Amino acid sequence: MVAGAGPAPDSSAYADPDCGHNPGPRTVCPGNLAEAASASEALPRSRIIRLRAVFDTARNKGRRVTSRHFILNFIPRDALAAAETGSVAFLTPKRLGPATVRNKLRRRMREIHRRDIARPDETSYLIWIARPPALELSFDQLKKAMRDLARRVPTAP
Secondary structure (H helix, E strand, O other): OOOOOOOOOOHHHOOOOOOOOOOOOOOOOHHHHHHHHHOOOOOOHHHEOOOHHHHHHHHHOOEEEEOOOEEEEEEEHHHOOOOOOOOEEEEOOHHHOOHHHHHHHHHHHHHHHHHHHOOOOOOEEEEEEEOHHHHHOOHHHHHHHHHHHHOOOOOOO
């Protein structure tokens, strides 16, 4: 027996009696994976811009609105050939600080976009770029700054 190891965890807490098998401790029944994934409220990866051509065109040929905390590049969807990609991207440059700081800010930006800014009928590709003063904001202040900037994007071409 390993020193410091307590009793074995009770795997019955993780077992689903309806699935027909008993997974080991700390595992999820494969039948419940889809259910667990669909319960997520995160911004779907399908909504994130993945094609470099769309990203570059929005950055270089699109319009830009700025504030003290963010730069928002945008281009109407109909300005580009139909592409199977998302509608938004979030950038946090290295000058903002270490990766943990940038990742936290990016997660907050995605969540604010998902909850308050995203529309099902997105008419533009959006690229959010954080500036260093954004790190000083609380979640509510960040939300207000992003909303104010998003309102300046025209909804129709």
